[in-house]
Amino acid sequence: MDLTLNIKNDKLIGDFWGGLASMLVALPSAIAFGVTIYAAIGPEYAGLGALAGILGTTALGLVAPTLGGTNRLITAPCAPAAAVCSAFAIELVQHGVPAAFIVLMLTALGLVCGIVQLLLGFLGVGGLIKYIPFPVVSGYLSGVGLIIIGSQIPKFMGVMDGLSWWRVLAAPDLWQWQSALIGIVTIVVMLGAQRVTRLVPAAILALLGGVITYFAIAYTVDDSLLVMEGNRLIIGPLGGTASSLLQAITGRWQEIGELKLSQIGALLGTALTLGVLLSIDTLKTCVVLDTLTRSRHDSNRELIAQGSGNIASACVGGMPGAGQMGATLVNLTSGGQTRVSGVIEGVLSLITFLALGTFIAWIPVASLAGILIIVGIRMIDRHSLHLLESPWTRFDFFVVATVVAVALTYSLIAASGVGIVLAMFLFIREQLGSTVIRRKLDGSNRFSNRVRLQQDMEVLEKEGGQTAILELQGSLFFGTKDQLYQALEREISTRKYLVLDMRRVQSVDVTAVHLLEQIRDSLIERKAFLIFSDVSHTLPNGRNIGELFEQMGLTKMTEHVKVFGQLDDALEWIEDLILDTDPENEVEVPPLELTDIEIFSDHKDETLVDLEACFTRRSVVKNCKVYSFGDPGNELFLIRKGAVRITLPAPGELPGHHALTYGRGDFFGGMAFLSEMSRFNDAIALEDTELFVLQRDQFAKLREEHKRLACELVEAVAKVLALRLRYSDKELMAMQD
Numbered sequence: 001m002d003l004t005l006n007i008k009n010d011k012l013i014g015d016f017w018g019g020l021a022s023m024l025v026a027l028p029s030a031i032a033f034g035v036t037i038y039a040a041i042g043p044e045y046a047g048l049g050a051l052a053g054i055l056g057t058t059a060l061g062l063v064a065p066t067l068g069g070t071n072r073l074i075t076a077p078c079a080p081a082a083a084v085c086s087a088f089a090i091e092l093v094q095h096g097v098p099a100a101f102i103v104l105m106l107t108a109l110g111l112v113c114g115i116v117q118l119l120l121g122f123l124g125v126g127g128l129i130k131y132i133p134f135p136v137v138s139g140y141l142s143g144v145g146l147i148i149i150g151s152q153i154p155k156f157m158g159v160m161d162g163l164s165w166w167r168v169l170a171a172p173d174l175w176q177w178q179s180a181l182i183g184i185v186t187i188v189v190m191l192g193a194q195r196v197t198r199l200v201p202a203a204i205l206a207l208l209g210g211v212i213t214y215f216a217i218a219y220t221v222d223d224s225l226l227v228m229e230g231n232r233l234i235i236g237p238l239g240g241t242a243s244s245l246l247q248a249i250t251g252r253w254q255e256i257g258e259l260k261l262s263q264i265g266a267l268l269g270t271a272l273t274l275g276v277l278l279s280i281d282t283l284k285t286c287v288v289l290d291t292l293t294r295s296r297h298d299s300n301r302e303l304i305a306q307g308s309g310n311i312a313s314a315c316v317g318g319m320p321g322a323g324q325m326g327a328t329l330v331n332l333t334s335g336g337q338t339r340v341s342g343v344i345e346g347v348l349s350l351i352t353f354l355a356l357g358t359f360i361a362w363i364p365v366a367s368l369a370g371i372l373i374i375v376g377i378r379m380i381d382r383h384s385l386h387l388l389e390s391p392w393t394r395f396d397f398f399v400v401a402t403v404v405a406v407a408l409t410y411s412l413i414a415a416s417g418v419g420i421v422l423a424m425f426l427f428i429r430e431q432l433g434s435t436v437i438r439r440k441l442d443g444s445n446r447f448s449n450r451v452r453l454q455q456d457m458e459v460l461e462k463e464g465g466q467t468a469i470l471e472l473q474g475s476l477f478f479g480t481k482d483q484l485y486q487a488l489e490r491e492i493s494t495r496k497y498l499v500l501d502m503r504r505v506q507s508v509d510v511t512a513v514h515l516l517e518q519i520r521d522s523l524i525e526r527k528a529f530l531i532f533s534d535v536s537h538t539l540p541n542g543r544n545i546g547e548l549f550e551q552m553g554l555t556k557m558t559e560h561v562k563v564f565g566q567l568d569d570a571l572e573w574i575e576d577l578i579l580d581t582d583p584e585n586e587v588e589v590p591p592l593e594l595t596d597i598e599i600f601s602d603h604k605d606e607t608l609v610d611l612e613a614c615f616t617r618r619s620v621v622k623n624c625k626v627y628s629f630g631d632p633g634n635e636l637f638l639i640r641k642g643a644v645r646i647t648l649p650a651p652g653e654l655p656g657h658h659a660l661t662y663g664r665g666d667f668f669g670g671m672a673f674l675s676e677m678s679r680f681n682d683a684i685a686l687e688d689t690e691l692f693v694l695q696r697d698q699f700a701k702l703r704e705e706h707k708r709l710a711c712e713l714v715e716a717v718a719k720v721l722a723l724r725l726r727y728s729d730k731e732l733m734a735m736q737d
Contacts, residue, residue: 017335018336022074022331027349030057032375033078033082037086039365040090041102054349055318060309061349062347063308065343067304070286074341075306076345078281079376083144085106085109086151087147110318111310116275117307117310118303121301125303126279127300133426135397146407146408149372157180158178181217182364185209186213187374207367211362214367234364236361282323289332395429436473440470443464443466444463450660451661451666454723459579474506476508476509478509492522493526499567501533502533502534520560533565594612614702617690617691618691618693627682628679629682633669633673635694636667636673642686642688644689646683649681670717
């Protein structure tokens, strides 16, 4: 009992310190993101933006960890949300929309974004979002980073008139040196803080550096900066009390009724883009967290939690957010253990606002701009430039560059659409670039597991050119149709048996099935056979190849199309046809005598009399074992009638792996008999079987009384074993080509 309490207390303490540390990282960034969004409406809205960032941090911190299932994940306002929302606000400003109405539209955007995430979670889309190609995500995030940098340059230079960054850079007379100096100090401290100490987050130290610089300038050079009213270089008054907080929340919802349904519907495109982007950001953080903690998150549950958090944030006037990588890693390294750390982060954010609201009002806008410029720079994927080094990855770089270009020149919404289209091209390119033919073998180089007599093997080698075996892989669809046809075209006109092994096929579409129908018809005209193996397995998309082939009529209504469960079964069927020993047509045959066994065909009858006296006769009923794994190898078996299957044992209750099948006139158990080692496989009678059995002690007696005969027996067995190894080596070499 005491041990359990101690463990719980240790987790709670770790969660507190993790929540505190992550709050110190998330809150300054959230304030900066909020100011970025609302300052786009007008400089006088910067304070409302800071409040939106704080309220978003609080609401997301309280709701998302409570409903989510990922331990240590910190949810807070983030850079992608700032980029999309600020671009949305700027577009409304350019269309002359009143400022108060833009504030309402931002609230509605966050609300609809949360609903989109809820739907994604309930529909089970969470697992799919993670499969968006890296170049698309890289380009999108790099575009977001560049947009953030561009939006902060005017604030960094102290220009609050809504001019674009390039116009500000082209007009040095508009710059305010005080603002630039504050921003430079903030960036220097942000970059150098981690080299000095890791106990305090770099963003906190950078913010303090900017505030100290601001007041140093105010007290030594420009005392007008000590006046808050009309001062554009600082955030401005927030309220910072419980009553002002309540007023900010209720005031927003008193006006929300002015929005029309059509206006909310117009938000769907932007909300969908924002929802998907925030979901990707969250799930990417969850994947990293899984790797570090050896855990596994539930993507759909997390999306539901994130959507609920963004809805709650919108309801209280906060900005949307996602699972933050930086704050989450700080939480992890500071001792955070469970979801409670995320809730503590939200509670501490609210307490910080109520306690330090007046101080937050004096934070310089340039200092926040400096922090966001560093955030934007770190979002740019500079490693993607390495994609230019190889011709195989240059198209991937083109995707990255295209998404970035569309995001900068048009909009993030358009960039998301372009990204999805390019993702499709990436998939098609990969499928076209990979071969659907894993291996092509000739029938003279690949045999079934049915062990044949030497004269039969010579026939199969000679007639092997009638058979072509193609192991297919990957996706059979309209993009690989021509590649598949070119690989099969020559085989169609020259082979009698065309075997397609479908074991490694990942997907099949209707176009590929139609091509196989054409191949089937061409083979039927020549009275040849189209043979499939391993078609009954279920593909990753849930479709069963065998059912699809039957539905399309590919494998029905003709005896020239055969379907087998395994490739070995298909090859055995072909070999039986070539040797004219089809088991279905085989008549009852009597058991062989010793003189009829192939390995004794060169011996005289009188010499076999003594040899036959050493053998005993044994009958084995169908499905009974001749021997088991681990039995002593003191017997040699000759098959007079029937067949025996050799299987390698599998772990647990799984069926053994089929290794070889021996038939009438052949022998088995020779390796263990000659080496005097225990059995490493099982031997099972496939049908009622009659055997000659040579015991080790009988062989010893034969060796003493008839040394020459014993040597000839060993030589005959060794010769056949050597021939079997020769054929096995030939198959292995053919499969390596």
